Amino acid sequence: MGDHGRDRNSSSTLHRSTADSTETEPVRTRWMPKPEQILILESIFNSGMVNPPKEETVRIRKLLQKFGAVGDANVFYWFQNRRSRSRRRQRQLQASLMADPRAARGVTQQAGGGVLPHEPPTSSSSSSTSSNNSSFPCSSSASSSPSSYNFVMDDGSDDLFSMISSQTPFMCSSHVPRSHRQPGTITVFIDGVPSEVPRGPID
């Protein structure tokens, strides 16, 4: 990739360990989704759209872009990782419980993965055998159940967040960065829609 973390005025959390002036390399800063972006992504994911098609990915990206630089690939990777990790956690948890119900904690995982703490309510609706096609009823001619994701936004439309609020009561605070789990979170309203954000810049 090499360009998402475009540090223009994002400011949020862009502190290079060595803020040297000697820019010998591009220093690929990876995309750091902002709380609002994470909220949106989580909402979409928890809405059931765990594997958005390309079209939706672009739309989601455009939506997220209003809160910070982000690319299609970032969105794509986010969903990919989300799905993967959710499944893995589920599997690990099951394996742990099955292996030894007494010591269902502290699975001696080999290096690289680490132990998975807890499992967020992914609502594993795997069902089916094992080759679930995921991706829920892809839009298309859904004439009667717009309860899915119907965020209306255009290229320049500013009323985002029209989705999130019009559907789920905000999933279960899945896992937002620890920093944001503090009780001092502030809820800001964007276009009339509440969105939880951290206590602002750490001052």
Next chain:
Amino acid sequence: MGDHGRDRNSSSTLHRSTADSTETEPVRTRWMPKPEQILILESIFNSGMVNPPKEETVRIRKLLQKFGAVGDANVFYWFQNRRSRSRRRQRQLQASLMADPRAARGVTQQAGGGVLPHEPPTSSSSSSTSSNNSSFPCSSSASSSPSSYNFVMDDGSDDLFSMISSQTPFMCSSHVPRSHRQPGTITVFIDGVPSEVPRGPID
């Protein structure tokens, strides 16, 4: 799919941590190509052979095998993924440029359109619709340059890492010095012995 014999490669980089007591399972370790192998593969790919036929795949595999266990399927998959990714990157790159024409100054620009990894000069390959591939730009200068990379190793030897040590930052991008480029033949020097991978009469 079953066109290529997917033989299960033995084990290349088996890193069994603590698995002695409970023999869990074979633990499918995926092939982890070594830098040298990647260099060879990249060289071949950049030489123009983006879709080697089975015969060549076998040859390449034998070549790579000098540096570690590898199967034909691995080579096959590698080329397939390589091609796919290259194409995707190219598409995204184009989309990005189209979406954000501002990207004419700094290399670190972009944020909207596409966001995908870097794309080495894949060049060539273009067109060919879908059946014809492996087309060489036979316009090679073909100047026998001094040894490009000399690997010091034998079938059972494990002391390698002599190549690339010259100056090439190897990997990260396709910076393979086009030296031994014979018209219609790819030559890779290993231990001073040139391994030619002629273009098989495919298509």
Next chain:
DNA sequence: TAACTATGAATGAAGG
């Protein structure tokens, strides 16, 4: 300071 965790990004392997 180093070690660990969470997670973005990359890639091998398959499926279709």
Next chain:
DNA sequence: CCTTCATTCATAGTTA
């Protein structure tokens, strides 16, 4: 060829 899953690498951020 394209999409998707699984595993691995790399790194920002936190913790001891």
